[in-house]
Amino acid sequence: MARRAQPISVGLWVGAAAAALILMLTLGTLGAVMHRAGSFSGFGPADWAAIRFTLLQASLSALISVALAIPVARALARRQFPGRGLLITLLGAPFILPVIVAILGLLAVFGRNGLLNIALSWAGIEPVSIYGLQGVLVAHVFFNLPLATRLILQGWLSIPSERFRLAASLNFRADDVNRLLGRPMLRAVVPGALVVIFVICMTSFAVALTLGGGPRSTTVELAIYQAFRFDFDLGHAALLSVVQFGLSALAAVLAAWIAVPGFSGAGLDRPVLRWDARRGWLRALDALWIGLAALFLLLPLGMVVGQGVASLFSLPPQVFGAALRSVLVAVGSACLMLALALPLSVAAVRAGRLFEVIGTLAIAASPLVIGTGLFILLRPVADPVALALPVTALVNAVMSLPFALRALLPALREVEATYGHLADSLGMRGWARLRLLLVPRLRRPIGFSMGLAAALSMGDLGVIALFADPSQATLPLQLYRLMGSYRLDQAAGAALLLLGLSLALFWLFDRGGRVNADA
Amino acid sequence: MKYPIFAAGALFATMAVAETPVLTVYAPDYFASEWGPGPKMEELFEAECGCDLQFRTGDLMPRLLLEGDKTDADVVIGLNTDVTKKARESGLFAPHGQDNASLTLPISWSDEVFLPFNYSHVAFIYDTTRVENPPASFDELLNAPDDLKIVIQDPRSSISGQALMLWVKAVYGDKSGEAWAKLSPKILTVTKGWSESYGLFTDGEADMVLSYTTSPAYHIIAEGDETKKAAIFPEGHYLFVELAGKISGTDQPELADQFMAFVVSEAFQNMIPTGNWSLPAKLADDKLPEGFAKLNMPETVLFFDEEQAAALRDAAVEEWRAALSQ
Known part of the structure; x- marks a missing residue:
């Protein structure tokens, strides 16, 4: 990608430092665990079964999520209607829900006594069971369809409105727009989206187990947990983690090889008008896709709200303290994420895809291995318990990098390709380039990725569960504690609070990135 | 003006802590949470020991095994019978020093190292x-x-x-x-x-x-x-039994012994039924709360x-x- 011969700049050094930090947190912690383990036992039939199932469900989850996201994003991109912005924010909600909350919401719709089966029994149709591979896929699509939709929608929005004007003046029909503007954009965006979702689903654990119906749906992450927690076999946990890394790395390299960087040229930021999409049946089709996606994603959320609203106002005070702690960790995490993602993106555009692969791989790390590794590394020099909250913010930041890079990188490539020469000729480098060119042009993906990082951090139980003292509980941890002490009604209230705060954080950051921008 | 007052307050607080011996208790997360038996236990024990009981939570055994004999723990509470073999083999634990014969468990208990505090x-x-x-x-x-x-x-x-x-x-x-x-x-x-x-x-x-x-x-x-x-x-x-244990390398051996006696004392055992929704390991049946009589056993x-x-x-x-x- 080094198109222009340049001296190694400060930006590149910062990018390299960010990459080194990520490698330390992922491979470094893995190394610490391996070093501590000493001996390694080989894989048994249960391990191989887990690896096979993990690959199967992760591939299918990624393919289905992205296949459904393409028409939904296309519909959202070419329609304007009241409440569209709110709908897009709400559609993103499943992605940031804590797993256990999402599962209970899904079961209220698809479970044995869920809305779907009630409707089927009215219609005299045999009930359907969600438990099995189908349940794992439904849950993973529920979690990841919003992400895939947003990434592809970002792709559509990055096409300047002048292209659509030109298309209209050339009398393009909807098919022509899809073929000549949509398809090149999809070739740039889809492989990355597939890999991110594949890698997220690789490390799935509670979803796969609960909705998978039993041990035939065992994932590698569960095998890691078992090795770590029950057998205290650090070597085996580390080996399984290496497999998880290896498979994810393979997927990331494959995607980097398939993807063709898109380039649609510069624009004047005029509002997008879509003359191509004015036919009646296209309107109906788009309405259908948006309606179906909204129904699938919002109904379980509605059930979560319904179950929690009764006890929202009778929550114990400790829950609010935990909520405040979680908000602080989330905001800190979003800032750390940006501090890592910007230099990493700049380095990836200048010096090659290695930086991108490093950023993407962070999510393939097992949270258990990271937590254990950090504990081993930190303990000789500091008290890990005192550092629990900052460490949680940092690990969450690194975990949200892959999503941030998906949003930032394509936009940054566009900016560099469009304005890079002009900026170079003006000698605009380093801080000035960042402040005057990159940040203003990237405001939208920056807002989106910071919102995502904050919301993800909010909902993630994270490494804090491994070592924290009771006074440092975050909101997800408090939610689990309420459930663990039979207080399921209050847990439902805490879940609703968590959902509301995550969405509010996401909305604030995302909105901040879209000030003065249409669409 | 607020800052010096705050600083002075913090200084006093630090000095007060420095004078009070600290007993570090490792416990599972549910145990030490606001809705578990931990806070009440802390209150009861601190009233009798004149010490500061501090909980550390998380995955008990993995953490203890990682820390080995450099552990900060003085005592551990909330182990279960699944892990006692591994815990015993680690050599980290000392005899509990309590009388097993006086326990009210439905089985006879002869373990000198791990002391039951409740069961179900x-x-x-x-x-x-x-x-x-x-x-x-x-x-x-x-x-x-x-x-x-x-x-x-x-x-x-x-x-x-x-x-x-x-x-x-x-x-x-x-x-x-x-x-x-x-x-x-x-x-x-x-x-x-x-x-x-x-x-x-x-x-x-x-x-x-x-x-x-x-x-x-x-x-x-x-x-x-x-x-x-x-x-x-x-x-x-x-049977599901939850246990406490004393760390052999503790720097507070007397407090740790006092804690092991406290675990089977009536004050603590009385709190177990509604504090941990479990059956006390050393309490006569007639001292259980009323609702427990309705349970199928x-x-x-x-x-x-x-x-x-x-x-x-x-x-x-x-x-x-x-x-x-x-």
Whole structure:
């Protein structure tokens, strides 16, 4: 990608430092665990079964999520209607829900006594069971369809409105727009989206187990947990983690090889008008896709709200303290994420895809291995318990990098390709380039990725569960504690609070990135 | 002007802590949470020891084993019989020094190192408004119609799941694989931990849930709800014991000994039934709260000691996995 011969700049050094930090947190912690383990036992039939199932469900989850996201994003991109912005924010909600909350919401719709089966029994149709591979896929699509939709929608929005004007003046029909503007954009965006979702689903654990119906749906992450927690076999946990890394790395390299960087040229930021999409049946089709996606994603959320609203106002005070702690960790995490993602993106555009692969791989790390590794590394020099909250913010930041890079990188490539020469000729480098060119042009993906990082951090139980003292509980941890002490009604209230705060954080950051921008 | 006052306050606080000896207690997260027995325990013990009891939470055994003899712990509370063998072999623990003979456990206890503080039995809990004829024995459960749906926990990630696996082993021995195969169609799903299962049950998704004989006590006492009951099986129920232990390398040996005596004292034991929704390990039955009299309790108690359990475990997990993967 080094198109222009340049001296190694400060930006590149910062990018390299960010990459080194990520490698330390992922491979470094893995190394610490391996070093501590000493001996390694080989894989048994249960391990191989887990690896096979993990690959199967992760591939299918990624393919289905992205296949459904393409028409939904296309519909959202070419329609304007009241409440569209709110709908897009709400559609993103499943992605940031804590797993256990999402599962209970899904079961209220698809479970044995869920809305779907009630409707089927009215219609005299045999009930359907969600438990099995189908349940794992439904849950993973529920979690990841919003992400895939947003990434592809970002792709559509990055096409300047002048292209659509030109298309209209050339009398393009909807098919022509899809073929000549949509398809090149999809070739740039889809492989990355597939890999991110594949890698997220690789490390799935509670979803796969609960909705998978039993041990035939065992994932590698569960095998890691078992090795770590029950057998205290650090070597085996580390080996399984290496497999998880290896498979994810393979997927990331494959995607980097398939993807063709898109380039649609510069624009004047005029509002997008879509003359191509004015036919009646296209309107109906788009309405259908948006309606179906909204129904699938919002109904379980509605059930979560319904179950929690009764006890929202009778929550114990400790829950609010935990909520405040979680908000602080989330905001800190979003800032750390940006501090890592910007230099990493700049380095990836200048010096090659290695930086991108490093950023993407962070999510393939097992949270258990990271937590254990950090504990081993930190303990000789500091008290890990005192550092629990900052460490949680940092690990969450690194975990949200892959999503941030998906949003930032394509936009940054566009900016560099469009304005890079002009900026170079003006000698605009380093801080000035960042402040005057990159940040203003990237405001939208920056807002989106910071919102995502904050919301993800909010909902993630994270490494804090491994070592924290009771006074440092975050909101997800408090939610689990309420459930663990039979207080399921209050847990439902805490879940609703968590959902509301995550969405509010996401909305604030995302909105901040879209000030003065249409669409 | 506020800052110097704050600084002075912080200074005093630090000095006050420095004068008071600290007893560091490692406990599972649920135990030390606001809704567990931890805070009340801290209050009771600090009143009698003149010390500062500090909890550290998280994954108990992995953490202890990682820290080895450099651990900060003085005592540990909330271990269970699954991990005692590994804990004992670590050499980190010292004898508890309490009189085992005075315990009120349903089995005789001779362990000099790990001291029980409460117990329960694993059992399937049902809702009387949804299940009118619960299975009256383990055999009846295995032969129940397949539309009776139960949720259980995974023995690879949950201690109650482990207890169920050993329960089946204790009842069915060599025929455990067949028993699991019969149970399999009735298992709605397997969850990572107890909380997820119990949530599925109270949401009405499952008819019965693997939990403890003492679980209905929460509903009776805290919610005034008597519809949750344990199905009692004459084949017997597997015992679930929670334990405390003293770290041999503690720098507060006297406080640690005082703590071990406190664990089986009446003050602490009285708090267990409604503090940890469990049966006290050393308390006469007539001192239990009223609601506990309404609980269904098993006649027969099953239990493998740690050597027997360790010898069975790996093969039993594989048997479980194979039977449920069909």
